[in-house]
Amino acid sequence: MLALTHLSMREDTEVARCSDVDVIIGGHEHTLLQSASGGTPIFKMTAEARELGRIDLNISKTSGELESIDWEVIPVTGETKEDPEFAAIYRKYERLLKELSQxxxxxxxxxxxxxxxxxxxxxxxxxxxxxxxxxxxxxxxxxxxxxxxxxxxxxxxxx
Incomplete structure (x- = not known):
């Protein structure tokens, strides 16, 4: 189970005590953090989309169990390539937001x-x-x- 949270690290540590939680991806601190609580990894990214986090969960095809995790921090810069599928969705909402910006x-x-x-x-x-x-x-x-x-x-x- 993957838990997406917006809790403090102390609270995420409590969530990690749940036996079914395999990984926690959180926010709240707005600081790049990586920790583990009782074997449950906790990942937190910075704020304001300065970086993106990529987490690859390697799951066993036979047992369905989480075997390993690869984590990468990707800086967001002017050289970051635009994703065409996301850009199309963004344009739709950008128009709606412009209407609300009056x-x-x-x-x-x-x-x-x-x-x-x-x-x-x-x-x-x-x-x-x-x-x-x-x-x-x-x-x-x-x-x-x-x-x-x-x-x-x-x-x-x-x-």
């Missing part, structure tokens, strides 16, 4: 979308998004998980 309003104040702020306290951008959700749905209350705010910047004040 300006829908302007703020008279700076909006705080910094990750450190939104993950630890109430911010004006979090309040704005929650209020937009509340109004759009007609709900009495709306909640916004600050970890979902991914701009990680303080917008400049509109003039």
């Amino acid at each position: 300006t829908v309003g302007r703020s008279r104040v700076a909006l705080d979308a910094r990750s450190a702020e939104n993950r630890t306290r109430e911010t004006n951008v979090g309040n704005m998004v929650a209020e937009a959700f509340r109004r759009a749905t007609g709900a009495d209350v709306a909640l916004m998980n600050g970890g979902s705010i991914r701009a990680d910047r303080l917008s400049v004040q509109a003039r």
Whole structure:
């Protein structure tokens, strides 16, 4: 069994204790890590698609058991070849994202979308998004998980 996770290394180590898990491919730390817990290998890549990880699982044709693992870190550079099949899928979603990238309003104040702020306290951008959700749905209350705010910047004040 292959476990795809977004947990801390400590939590992935707990997952590795499950007898059916053969390999864990995780994220969360945004740091290149390779470890093993009780014989279960744990692989984690960096963030922002700076590298790709390739893992080849060599499975026995007779027993179906995992025999070995080959792991390779592939840097993403301007020389990385485009995959035609992926590019076609990407273009489809790129068009949809452009539709969502339209300006829908302007703020008279700076909006705080910094990750450190939104993950630890109430911010004006979090309040704005929650209020937009509340109004759009007609709900009495709306909640916004600050970890979902991914701009990680303080917008400049509109003039």
